[in-house]
Amino acid sequence: MKMKSIKRRLLIGLSTIIILSTLVSIALTYFELKEEMDELFDQNMAQIAHAIAVHSITEQSDFVSGHHDIRRTLKGEEEFLIQVWYKDHLSFSSMPALAFPNQGEGGIRTVLFNEEEWRFYALNAGDGWLVQVSQPISLRHTVIWEIYAEQLIPTLIHFPVLLGLVWLVVGCGFAPLKRISESIEQRTARFLEKLPEEDAPDEVLTMVQAINGLLDRLSVALDTQRRFTADAAHELRTPLTAVRLELDVLKRAENEDEKQQSIQKLYNAVDRSTRVVHQLLEMARLEPEQAHENMTDVSLHGIVRNIVEEMQQSAQKKEIELNFDDWDNVTIQGRFHALTVLIANLVGNAIKYTPQGGKVIVSVFKEGEQAILSVSDNGPGIAEHERLRVFDRFYRILDKNYSGITSSGLGLSIVKSIADAHNARINILDGIEGKGSTFQIIFAKPSP
Amino acid sequence: MKILLVEDDVMIGDSLQRALRKSGYAVDWLQDGQDVALCLSSGHYTLMILDLGLPGQDGFSILSALRKTGNQLPVLILTARDTISDKVKGLDSGADDYMLKPFALEELEARIRLLLRRQSGHSSSILKAGNLSIDTATHQVVLNGEQYMLSSKEFALLAILAERPGSVFSRAQLEEKLYGWNEEVGSNAIEVYIHQIRKRLGKNIIKNIRNVGYSLADENEIN
Numbered sequence: 001m002k003m004k005s006i007k008r009r010l011l012i013g014l015s016t017i018i019i020l021s022t023l024v025s026i027a028l029t030y031f032e033l034k035e036e037m038d039e040l041f042d043q044n045m046a047q048i049a050h051a052i053a054v055h056s057i058t059e060q061s062d063f064v065s066g067h068h069d070i071r072r073t074l075k076g077e078e079e080f081l082i083q084v085w086y087k088d089h090l091s092f093s094s095m096p097a098l099a100f101p102n103q104g105e106g107g108i109r110t111v112l113f114n115e116e117e118w119r120f121y122a123l124n125a126g127d128g129w130l131v132q133v134s135q136p137i138s139l140r141h142t143v144i145w146e147i148y149a150e151q152l153i154p155t156l157i158h159f160p161v162l163l164g165l166v167w168l169v170v171g172c173g174f175a176p177l178k179r180i181s182e183s184i185e186q187r188t189a190r191f192l193e194k195l196p197e198e199d200a201p202d203e204v205l206t207m208v209q210a211i212n213g214l215l216d217r218l219s220v221a222l223d224t225q226r227r228f229t230a231d232a233a234h235e236l237r238t239p240l241t242a243v244r245l246e247l248d249v250l251k252r253a254e255n256e257d258e259k260q261q262s263i264q265k266l267y268n269a270v271d272r273s274t275r276v277v278h279q280l281l282e283m284a285r286l287e288p289e290q291a292h293e294n295m296t297d298v299s300l301h302g303i304v305r306n307i308v309e310e311m312q313q314s315a316q317k318k319e320i321e322l323n324f325d326d327w328d329n330v331t332i333q334g335r336f337h338a339l340t341v342l343i344a345n346l347v348g349n350a351i352k353y354t355p356q357g358g359k360v361i362v363s364v365f366k367e368g369e370q371a372i373l374s375v376s377d378n379g380p381g382i383a384e385h386e387r388l389r390v391f392d393r394f395y396r397i398l399d400k401n402y403s404g405i406t407s408s409g410l411g412l413s414i415v416k417s418i419a420d421a422h423n424a425r426i427n428i429l430d431g432i433e434g435k436g437s438t439f440q441i442i443f444a445k446p447s448p
Numbered sequence: 449m450k451i452l453l454v455e456d457d458v459m460i461g462d463s464l465q466r467a468l469r470k471s472g473y474a475v476d477w478l479q480d481g482q483d484v485a486l487c488l489s490s491g492h493y494t495l496m497i498l499d500l501g502l503p504g505q506d507g508f509s510i511l512s513a514l515r516k517t518g519n520q521l522p523v524l525i526l527t528a529r530d531t532i533s534d535k536v537k538g539l540d541s542g543a544d545d546y547m548l549k550p551f552a553l554e555e556l557e558a559r560i561r562l563l564l565r566r567q568s569g570h571s572s573s574i575l576k577a578g579n580l581s582i583d584t585a586t587h588q589v590v591l592n593g594e595q596y597m598l599s600s601k602e603f604a605l606l607a608i609l610a611e612r613p614g615s616v617f618s619r620a621q622l623e624e625k626l627y628g629w630n631e632e633v634g635s636n637a638i639e640v641y642i643h644q645i646r647k648r649l650g651k652n653i654i655k656n657i658r659n660v661g662y663s664l665a666d667e668n669e670i671n
Contacts, residue, residue: 241549242459248553
């Protein structure tokens with residue numbers, strides 16, 4: 001299983017290290033202790049042997065008979081079996097009942113006796129005297145274990161305390177992470193405040209900063225969305241007010257003329273509401289579509305030709321001459337659907353605002369690296385100071401030349417958003433023969 | 449009774465102007481905030497209906513500027529801005545009423561009548577002079593217990609006179625109060641209306657003071 005928690009990984013790793021190192025130190029302690037104790041006991045045996053050899057041996061004395069100890073085992077680690085031989089004749093034994101044999105040689109060694117390991121020290125005292133001090137090793141082990149156990153207790157207490165401390169320190173180390181994740185958890189669509197960066201540890205600071213950046217962008221996006229919804233609601237309220245008001249007027253109509261006038265106004269008002277809804281939907285649809293539709297080679301000239309054909313009829317209704325100056329067959333990297341919406345909006349606007357008998361010219365051409373789409377008319381034009389504002393959502397030009405033309409105020413804002421998504425610039429220039437206006441969409445780099 | 453309507457939306461402005469004119473109000477309609485001050489200084493308005501989101505100058509600043517000059521003209525804000533803060537700001541800036549779009553025409557007119565009443569110091573929609581009573585809400589005219597129907601212009605003219613009994617209004621003053629811009633005023637329209645009113649309510653109802661103008665008859669002369 002993959003371990004996902006850094007904290008758990010750290011805790012398990014550190015605990016393992018602590019457990020292993022404790023075990024190793026326990027083992028080392030044991031062996032060291034055993035070695036030292038062995039040495040100590042061996043020295044003891046040697047000292048005893050030497051002491052006996054120097055002080056106690058008198059000529060031909062016989063100790064054995066004077067001893068009546070009938071035990072067969074030693075009392076404890078402090079007791080040794082002491083035996084003295086004179087010319088292979090056992091002359092003394094501290095425990096005559098225990099017949100540990102004469103090993104014959106000098107020095108210190110371990111042998112098997114009665115299926116038990118015995119340690120002995122034999123000292124050749126000269127003149128046929130041999131002093132042998134011996135002890136079963138198991139006795140030594142008992143005492144080693146006793147001492148060892150005493151030493152082990154602090155280690156065993158120390159061990160859980162250490163583990164606890166590790167747990168605590170690791171926990172503390174991860175506390176800021178926990179705080180950060182808690183404060184992320186508090187964030188909602190309505191609460192997108194930045195995370196505090198000052199108490200973020202260096203290791204996660206970049207992550208916190210990245211999250212803050214995301215929160216920022218999210219909040220801007222949500223604000224835009226909220227503003228759009230509010231604007232949209234406001235924008236729908238206006239045509240609905242007109243409908244409602246005109247209905248009131250209709251109710252009071254006193255003759256057929258007034259009635260017909262009101263009904264006509266009602267149609268206009270409803271059409272206007274429909275147009276606003278349509279454009280709002282288009283706008284709402286456009287954004288996700290722009291995100292999904294991939295850039296492909298799109299023939300600008302093909303789209304324009306289709307739209308000019310489609311709009312020919314509405315142009316003719318107003319006796320507007322709608323022409324397509326087909327200079328170059330320009331292909332750009334773009335999104336077909338979005339570009340169709342853009343061009344239809346520009347051409348539609350030109351027809352809408354150009355008075356009866358006017359002129360609209362659409363052209364597509366290359367200028368160096370750039371592909372340019374241009375829509376010109378000889379309508380009322382757009383004053384210099386309004387040329388920047390016309391792209392704002394719901395902005396409408398207020399001019400007597402524009403009165404009577406209803407608009408949702410969204411068309412150019414849609415154009416702008418599509419142009420932005422294509423990295424295209426928009427220029428508003430004067431229109432045909434110094435009258436009206438020209439919208440130029442300048443696409444940076446046409447594909448070859 | 450002349451109303452200055454400041455509304456940038458063509459459809460709403462047009463419908464409202466027609467509706468109010470039909471109810472007997474003279475209506476001047478402005479689509480831009482910038483011209484309001486100029487208009488107010490030249491015209492004699494009894495009420496202003498003000499939209500807030502206007503090109504040129506927004507409603508709040510128009511209102512504040514108006515109140516700063518000490519102008520007491522009743523102002524009704526008619527807007528789509530429905531937040532409490534907008535309402536509070538509107539009323540605090542000196543509006544007498546605040547109405548939200550969409551609205552019912554009847555309610556708007558009732559509020560207009562209320563503001564006009566308050567302005568002239570009356571507390572109900574009924575104006576009384578002797579045996580004559582005029583209901584500005586229902587356009588009912590009752591004289592000596594008998595009901596009369598008048599056209600909207602006739603009614604408006606009678607109401608102007610009845611609102612300030614004893615005051616004399618010149619023909620120009622009456623025209624100014626009765627007509628908005630672009631409304632054709634016949635050269636002797638006022639005389640025609642007065643003739644009609646006298647025909648229905650009796651010759652004595654309106655006094656003609658030669659070379660000065662017209663006024664409602666004294667209370668004891670109305671019968």
